[in-house]
Amino acid sequence: MKEKVAVFGKVNVDTLLYIDQLRMGENHLCQQTIVDIGGKGANTAIGLAKLGVDCHLMACVGNDSISQSVLKKLEKYGVDTSFIKPCAAQTGKTFVVVESNGRNTMFHILGANSCLTPEMINWTFLEKCTAIFIQFGVPVETVREIILMSKRNGKYLYIDPAGFADESILELVAYADTVAPNEVELFKMTKETDIEKAAKKLLSAGVEEVVVKLGSKGASLFSEKFSYHADAYNVDVVDTTGAGDAFNAAYIAGKIKKLSLRDNLRLAVAASAISVTRQGTSSSSPTREELIDFLQKFGEKELFEVL
């Protein structure tokens, strides 16, 4: 039987606006706009499903036709949506401005994501899952309950602190098997300015592995006994939106396959490299076949053979 992964997090409708360069207070011409399913929860769940992982998304959406089409699309990707609850608020929305160098600036409306309470969670089902992904951006009491339940039941717990990283979440992040911030989030959580020092602070708080997403510089991993840096792949960057979520999905998929820490980090960096070459958020993450092709192209023989 396939191992099950529960994903808790935001589901959004993303509207992406592609422009040359963002200048506050000025008018801009958009070269293109795209509407895509977004939210770290949905993006990570879709990324996992594309890699063939049995993935169950636990989230809240609105109760209208837009929400219905979001659910249908998630199901089309192979994500189990049976634990997603409808609520009176509208499905979350994010407006993303993407500049020609791929950099993004986001504007969020939390909407239904704020409705996910602990009472809505199917705790019995959660006991059957091997791994749990959680982000912040859903109510913090819910995040706390899920984290504590995961630890009590010996689940693999992956936390992405994106967007909500500050010192106040350190106490919760400390329970993670893997915490995966970017550089800014790492520094905000730890009040440090050096990556290694900051990662060590998280390790001494109780985290098992700290994975720092460094964008065009790749990613670094720190654990008690091991540290490793994976360089980024040399690709043409079109849109960085969702790259961190493609990274999350590949890292969790690699954990399930029991890849070594080194291989797992390279795999996640490869998935995010594919994502940045494409427009969109959830639609830009790779399938298992695309990841294998990419690794073959870059001569990562050992990696594609284990996939």
Ligand code: RIB
């Ligand atoms: O990580 C990218 C995501 O962050 C977008 O899809 C957007 O919805 C925001 O939650």
